[in-house]
Amino acid sequence: MLRRDLRLSLRHGSDTLAALLFFVLTASLFPLAIGPAPETLARLAPGIVWVCALLAALLPLDRLFGADFEDGTLDQLLLSGQPPAMVAAMKALGHWLTTGVPLLLAAGPVALMLGMQAEVVPALLAGLLLGTALLSLFGMTGASLVLGARRGGVLLPLLVLPLVAPVLIFGVAAADAVASGQSPRAHLLLLAALLAAALPLCPLAGGAGLRSAAE
Amino acid sequence: MLEVRGLAAIRSDRLVFGSVSFAVPAGGALLLVGPNGSGKSTLLRLLAGLGRAELGSVLWQGEEVLADRTGQGARVAYVGHQDAVKPGLTAAENLGRGAVPALAAMGLQRLADLPARMLSAGQKRRLALARLVLRQVPIWLLDEPTLGLDTASVARFGVMLAAHRAQGGVVVAATHLPLPLPEASEFAFA
Numbered sequence: 001m002l003r004r005d006l007r008l009s010l011r012h013g014s015d016t017l018a019a020l021l022f023f024v025l026t027a028s029l030f031p032l033a034i035g036p037a038p039e040t041l042a043r044l045a046p047g048i049v050w051v052c053a054l055l056a057a058l059l060p061l062d063r064l065f066g067a068d069f070e071d072g073t074l075d076q077l078l079l080s081g082q083p084p085a086m087v088a089a090m091k092a093l094g095h096w097l098t099t100g101v102p103l104l105l106a107a108g109p110v111a112l113m114l115g116m117q118a119e120v121v122p123a124l125l126a127g128l129l130l131g132t133a134l135l136s137l138f139g140m141t142g143a144s145l146v147l148g149a150r151r152g153g154v155l156l157p158l159l160v161l162p163l164v165a166p167v168l169i170f171g172v173a174a175a176d177a178v179a180s181g182q183s184p185r186a187h188l189l190l191l192a193a194l195l196a197a198a199l200p201l202c203p204l205a206g207g208a209g210l211r212s213a214a215e
Numbered sequence: 216m217l218e219v220r221g222l223a224a225i226r227s228d229r230l231v232f233g234s235v236s237f238a239v240p241a242g243g244a245l246l247l248v249g250p251n252g253s254g255k256s257t258l259l260r261l262l263a264g265l266g267r268a269e270l271g272s273v274l275w276q277g278e279e280v281l282a283d284r285t286g287q288g289a290r291v292a293y294v295g296h297q298d299a300v301k302p303g304l305t306a307a308e309n310l311g312r313g314a315v316p317a318l319a320a321m322g323l324q325r326l327a328d329l330p331a332r333m334l335s336a337g338q339k340r341r342l343a344l345a346r347l348v349l350r351q352v353p354i355w356l357l358d359e360p361t362l363g364l365d366t367a368s369v370a371r372f373g374v375m376l377a378a379h380r381a382q383g384g385v386v387v388a389a390t391h392l393p394l395p396l397p398e399a400s401e402f403a404f405a
Binding site for chain 1: 260263264265266267284285286288289291292293295296297298299300301303304308311346
């Protein structure tokens with residue numbers, strides 16, 4: 001199932017590309033809006049990268065289950081003999097591989113473009129590595145809950161954004177800690193703890209969402 | 216043997232059907248007939264473990280199945296109104312492993328490498344039916360399976376159905392069209 005999803009997203013790369021372009025373009029609007037003063041930009045860079053990555057990861061969520069729900073594939077997935085939580089987990093993994101990983105790869109260059117000091121970048125990327133996985137898990141859960149609801153696309157960000165707010169806070173704090181000469185360890189550990197909790201819980205919630213959407 | 220006892224379904228506070236009971240022996244077939252909206256599709260989804268029953272029980276080989284819906288999913292093949300065909304994948308990729316004999320069963324072998332978006336509505340339906348062969352499961356649940364099929368394809372589908380029943384498989388089908396299911400019993404919805 002994962003292979004099939006990856007093959008589909010490779011063949012129509014537009015979803016991945018759209019998220020990636022959105023990320024790079026919005027991040028490059030900030031110097032235009034705030035002004036190119038290097039110290040201001042460098043100060044804001046972690047926040048800009050994080051917010052843009054978060055919003056870019058939300059973009060493809062609407063279609064994560066939508067296409068499968070409409071064309072009957074979701075029914076077939078639920079009848080595959082795999083528990084629904086497994087189906088949900090695979091979808092989250094697919095989202096991370098097609099959206100999280102490309103964002104992670106683009107984040108380094110974007111951060112440097114915004115004038116971030118080179119020694120801050122590893123902490124930012126470590127935070128994003130955990131953070132994008134969390135975004136995929138929370139996003140998948142939200143997407144499964146609004147599946148089949150009218151105007152689910154409007155509801156989805158309202159549901160997911162409060163959940164990912166702590167991720168954003170700790171992620172930015174990790175990069176800021178390095179910038180001010182402290183250790184990012186505590187913030188990264190908190191992110192890892194969030195991931196450890198979300199990893200088993202989100203697929204269970206997502207699976208229940210898929211079940212009730214099929215009913 | 217598939218046995219249904221006193222099954223009732225409610226959808227958005229409306230009773231779709233109450234107290235449906237029937238039994239289909241191994242190798243048997245049951246046709247669900249009734250007007251539109253009488254609950255045929257709801258019953259099929261419920262038997263597949265996709266829907267939720269308000270009352271009653273479904274027994275397979277004497278064991279209650281609705282308690283473990285994931286397990287029931289592995290026992291049934293379901294063809295619904297949607298074909299679950301991904302337009303971006305080829306016909307063979309849509310079926311996955313073991314696609315070649317399944318495609319041949321519905322006469323689609325020459326279209327195996329064609330993207331599914333090039334297929335006609337009838338060909339997509341044939342692809343959805345070919346998935347039945349692939350599943351190797353005892354219970355087939357079919358919702359209007361021959362809608363849009365030409366006579367040659369209906370005949371091929373008849374061969375598939377006969378082979379499945381000869382192996383002791385069970386078929387439950389909702390339809391308004393004549394299906395190639397000899398000696399099928401009927402259940403009429405009010």
